[in-house]
Amino acid sequence: MSSSPASERRRPATGLVIAVLSICGTVVSLQQTLVVPLLPDFPAILHTTADNASWLVTVTLLVSAVATPIVSRLADMFGKRRMMLVALGSVVIGSLIPALLASLPAVLVGRGLQGVGASLIPVGISIMRDELPGEKVGGAVALMSATLGIGGAIGMPLAGVIYEHLSWHALFWVSVVFGVVMFVVVLAVVPESQVRTGGRFDVGGAVLLSVALAALMLGISKGGTWGWTSEATLGCFLLAVVVAAIWAPTQLRAGQPLVDLRTSARRPVLLTNIASILLGFAMFGNMLSTTQQMQMPKATGYGFGLSVTAAGLCMLPGGLSMVVFSPISAAITRRFGARTTLVVGALIMVVGYVGRVFMTDSILQVIIGASVISIGTAVGYAAMPTLIMRAVPITETASANGLNTLLRAVGTTTSSAALAALLSATTVQLGPVAVPTLDAFRHSFWLAAVAALAAAGVALALPRTMAAAPAVGAAAEHDRLPAGDHAEHVVTGRVVDAEGAALARAVVTAILPDGTHVDWGRTDEEGTYRLAIGEPGRHVLVVSADGYASRSLFWDVQGGTIQALDMLDRLSVRGTVRRDGEPVPDAPVALVKQSGEFHDSVTTDAEGRFCTDLPPSGRYVLTAIDPVHECSVSRAVVVGSASAVVDLDLTGTRDQAVVAGASSQALND
Incomplete structure (x- = not known):
C-alpha cells in the first residue's frame, strides 16, 4: 500500500x-x-x-x-x-x-x-x-x-x-x-x-466488545436507579465479564x-x-x-x-x-x-x-x-x-x-x-x-x-x-513526524520462515541509519506488517519473532512494498547423544522444566542428533535415555534468548550444565 x-x-x-x-x-x-x-x-x-x-x-x-x-x-x-x-x-x-x-x-x-x-x-x-x-x-x-x-x-x-x-x-x-x-x-x-x-x-471483535461495553456502562449508569444488588444491575455486570472473557482471546488470535x-x-x-x-x-x-x-x-x-x-x-x-x-x-x-x-x-x-x-x-x-x-x-x-x-x-x-x-x-x-x-x-x-x-x-x-x-x-x-525531555536536535518520540514538507506514507511487507510460511505476531521495527526510531508494527496471520515511513530511502529493519533468532538488515525502502523478510535461524536446543564415542540412534530425549513441568520430547536420528524448539526462558533438565542398555543421563540447561547446543554422553553419569546463549558453566555449586 x-x-x-x-x-x-x-x-x-x-x-x-x-x-x-x-x-x-x-x-x-x-x-x-x-x-x-x-x-x-x-x-x-x-x-x-x-x-x-x-x-x-x-x-x-x-x-x-x-x-x-x-x-x-x-x-x-x-x-x-x-x-x-x-x-x-x-x-x-x-x-x-x-x-x-x-x-x-x-x-x-x-x-x-x-x-x-x-x-x-x-x-x-x-x-x-x-x-x-x-x-x-x-x-x-x-x-x-x-x-x-x-x-x-x-x-x-x-x-x-x-x-x-x-x-x-x-x-x-x-x-x-x-x-x-x-x-x-x-x-x-x-x-x-x-x-x-x-x-x-474485525467485525466479530467489534460485536463482542460492543455488547461488553454496553452491559458495563449500563450497569454503572443505572445501578443507582435499579439498585446495586438488583438482578438487572448484577446481570449487566455478569454479561460484561462473560462477553469480555470471550472477546479477549479472539483479539489475541486476530491478525x-x-x-x-x-x-x-x-x-x-x-x-x-x-x-x-x-x-x-x-x-x-x-x-x-x-x-x-x-x-x-x-x-x-x-x-x-x-x-x-x-x-x-x-x-x-x-x-x-x-x-x-x-x-x-x-x-x-x-x-x-x-x-x-x-x-x-x-x-x-x-x-x-x-x-x-x-x-x-x-x-x-x-x-x-x-x-x-x-x-x-x-x-x-x-x-x-x-x-x-x-x-x-x-x-x-x-x-x-x-x-x-x-x-x-x-x-x-x-x-x-x-x-x-x-x-x-x-x-x-x-x-x-x-x-x-x-x-x-x-x-x-x-x-x-x-x-x-x-x-x-x-x-x-x-x-x-x-x-525526560527529548534530546536537543532529535525528534521527540511522540512526534515521529519530520517538520517541513515531508509526511508519512504506509509501506507493507511480510515476514516468513525458511520454508516461506507466514510468521504471525513477529515484530518489525524501522530505524534510520543515524539511529532515529521511525515506526514499528506487528505481523498479522498472513505475516503482513505495516510501517509508516517518512521519506523513502535506506532504513534498518529489525525483525524479531518468538522461536527465531532476531535479525537486522539495511533495506532501501522505495514505493509501498518491502520484499519478504526471511527468518532462517529457528532457535532450538539441539545436540548429539553418544555412547562410548558412537552416536546412539532412536534414543528418546526429554526436556523438562526444573520445577517439574514437561516441555517436549524428541528421538535422535540415525546419527544420534536431536533438535527441539527453544522453550521459554528458564531452568530446564535435558535427559537422554538408552532403553536398550537401560541407562540415562541428565544435564541442567539454562535457556535464554539464543539457541543451545548440548551433547549428551551416555557413558558417564556426571551432570553438567549448559547456559543457552552464553558460555557453558557447571551448576554443581
Missing part, C-alpha cells in the same frame, strides 16, 4: 487545522451535557416518566462507548478525515431528529446518534500527529484533549441560556448548525491522512484486532490507561458536585440557591482556564516529559479538591476551587495522548487514543454513580425534600482527591524514559 509522495501534498495552515479540529472536539463534547439542564422538564415535555427521561443521557453514553473504539479503528484503516466526517454527520442527523420531532423514541434515537460524535476527539488527535509539524504536535494535542472537559464545562450554561430564552428544540437546532458548518470546514481545511493501513475490519491487547498490555500504555480512568473519575466529580452545590437552597446553610443556568455559568471560568493552560501543559511536556506533566496535573487536582473541602463559604471560593481542578484536568489530560502515541505504532494512533478516550468515559460514568450514591447517603430533610448535607459533598471531594492522587502514583510508575 502506498500513497503519493509527501512533497506533492500541500500542507494546510497549521493554526487553521488546530482551530478547526479543536472546535470540532468542543462541539461533540457539548453533546454529553446538552440535555442535562432539561432533565427535570423532559418528563412533561415528552409526556413520559422521569426514569424514561434519564435515558436521554444514558443512551448517548452507551453509544459513545461503543462507537469510540470502532470509529477509531476504522480511521486507522480507511482514513481519519473520512471517519471524522462520519462522526460529524451522525451529530448533525442526531440533532435534526429531535429538532423536528417531539416524541421520546425520536429524541432517544437522536441522542444515540449524537453519541457517535465522541469518537471524533481521538481521531482528531491522530490527524494532528499525522499532519502538523513536529514542534506543533504537543500543544495541539493538549488543546484537543482538553476539549473533552471544555465542552462539558460550557455545555450546561449554554443549554440553560438557550432553553430559557428560546425552546428545547433550539438546543438541537444549534447543534445542527454547528455540525453542518464544521462538516463543511473540515472538508475544506483538513487533509486526509496518508497513514492508512487498510485490511480487514488485525479491533484492540491490540498485546500493545495495550505494554507497561506505558497500560499504566496510562489506568491513570485515564482515575483522572476521568476525578474530573467528572468536579463538574457534577459544583453545579449541584451551587443549586442547593440557602436553607441548607451551605447552598447558594442558584438557578441551573447561573450554576452552569459558574463552570465557565474552569472551562476557560483549561483553554489557557493547555499550551502550558505542552511546554511542561517539552521540558520535563509527558510523565511529569501527568503527575503535575493529577497533583493540581488533589490540591483543588482539598481546597474545596474547606472553601465553601462563598460562590467565589467554590469557583476558585473548581477552576484549580479544571487546570489540573487540562494539564493531566494533555499528557495522556502523548504517552499513548509514544508507545504504539504510528498506524494504530487513532485506535489507541480511542481506547484511552473510552477508558476516560468509564471513569466519568463510575464517578457519576459513586458520587450520586455518596450524596444520597448523607441527607437532611428540607421540607418534603431530602437534600445532601455539606459533609456529603466533602466526602465526594475526598474521594475524588484520592482518585487523582492514585492517578499520580500510577503515573510515577511509568518508565523513566517518559519523564
Whole structure:
C-alpha cells in the first residue's frame, strides 16, 4: 500500500487545522451535557416518566462507548478525515431528529446518534500527529484533549441560556448548525491522512466488545436507579465479564484486532490507561458536585440557591482556564516529559479538591476551587495522548487514543454513580425534600482527591524514559513526524520462515541509519506488517519473532512494498547423544522444566542428533535415555534468548550444565 509522495501534498495552515479540529472536539463534547439542564422538564415535555427521561443521557453514553473504539479503528484503516466526517454527520442527523420531532423514541434515537460524535476527539488527535509539524504536535494535542472537559464545562450554561430564552428544540437546532458548518470546514481545511493501513475490519471483535461495553456502562449508569444488588444491575455486570472473557482471546488470535491487547498490555500504555480512568473519575466529580452545590437552597446553610443556568455559568471560568493552560501543559511536556506533566496535573487536582473541602463559604471560593481542578484536568489530560502515541505504532494512533478516550468515559460514568450514591447517603430533610448535607459533598471531594492522587502514583510508575525531555536536535518520540514538507506514507511487507510460511505476531521495527526510531508494527496471520515511513530511502529493519533468532538488515525502502523478510535461524536446543564415542540412534530425549513441568520430547536420528524448539526462558533438565542398555543421563540447561547446543554422553553419569546463549558453566555449586 502506498500513497503519493509527501512533497506533492500541500500542507494546510497549521493554526487553521488546530482551530478547526479543536472546535470540532468542543462541539461533540457539548453533546454529553446538552440535555442535562432539561432533565427535570423532559418528563412533561415528552409526556413520559422521569426514569424514561434519564435515558436521554444514558443512551448517548452507551453509544459513545461503543462507537469510540470502532470509529477509531476504522480511521486507522480507511482514513481519519473520512471517519471524522462520519462522526460529524451522525451529530448533525442526531440533532435534526429531535429538532423536528417531539416524541421520546425520536429524541432517544437522536441522542444515540449524537453519541457517535465522541469518537471524533481521538481521531482528531491522530490527524494532528499525522499532519502538523513536529514542534506543533504537543500543544495541539493538549488543546484537543482538553476539549473533552471544555465542552462539558460550557455545555450546561449554554443549554440553560438557550432553553430559557428560546425552546428545547433550539438546543438541537444549534447543534445542527454547528455540525453542518464544521462538516463543511473540515472538508475544506483538513487533509486526509496518508497513514492508512487498510485490511480487514474485525467485525466479530467489534460485536463482542460492543455488547461488553454496553452491559458495563449500563450497569454503572443505572445501578443507582435499579439498585446495586438488583438482578438487572448484577446481570449487566455478569454479561460484561462473560462477553469480555470471550472477546479477549479472539483479539489475541486476530491478525488485525479491533484492540491490540498485546500493545495495550505494554507497561506505558497500560499504566496510562489506568491513570485515564482515575483522572476521568476525578474530573467528572468536579463538574457534577459544583453545579449541584451551587443549586442547593440557602436553607441548607451551605447552598447558594442558584438557578441551573447561573450554576452552569459558574463552570465557565474552569472551562476557560483549561483553554489557557493547555499550551502550558505542552511546554511542561517539552521540558520535563509527558510523565511529569501527568503527575503535575493529577497533583493540581488533589490540591483543588482539598481546597474545596474547606472553601465553601462563598460562590467565589467554590469557583476558585473548581477552576484549580479544571487546570489540573487540562494539564493531566494533555499528557495522556502523548504517552499513548509514544508507545504504539504510528498506524494504530487513532485506535489507541480511542481506547484511552473510552477508558476516560468509564471513569466519568463510575464517578457519576459513586458520587450520586455518596450524596444520597448523607441527607437532611428540607421540607418534603431530602437534600445532601455539606459533609456529603466533602466526602465526594475526598474521594475524588484520592482518585487523582492514585492517578499520580500510577503515573510515577511509568518508565523513566517518559519523564525526560527529548534530546536537543532529535525528534521527540511522540512526534515521529519530520517538520517541513515531508509526511508519512504506509509501506507493507511480510515476514516468513525458511520454508516461506507466514510468521504471525513477529515484530518489525524501522530505524534510520543515524539511529532515529521511525515506526514499528506487528505481523498479522498472513505475516503482513505495516510501517509508516517518512521519506523513502535506506532504513534498518529489525525483525524479531518468538522461536527465531532476531535479525537486522539495511533495506532501501522505495514505493509501498518491502520484499519478504526471511527468518532462517529457528532457535532450538539441539545436540548429539553418544555412547562410548558412537552416536546412539532412536534414543528418546526429554526436556523438562526444573520445577517439574514437561516441555517436549524428541528421538535422535540415525546419527544420534536431536533438535527441539527453544522453550521459554528458564531452568530446564535435558535427559537422554538408552532403553536398550537401560541407562540415562541428565544435564541442567539454562535457556535464554539464543539457541543451545548440548551433547549428551551416555557413558558417564556426571551432570553438567549448559547456559543457552552464553558460555557453558557447571551448576554443581
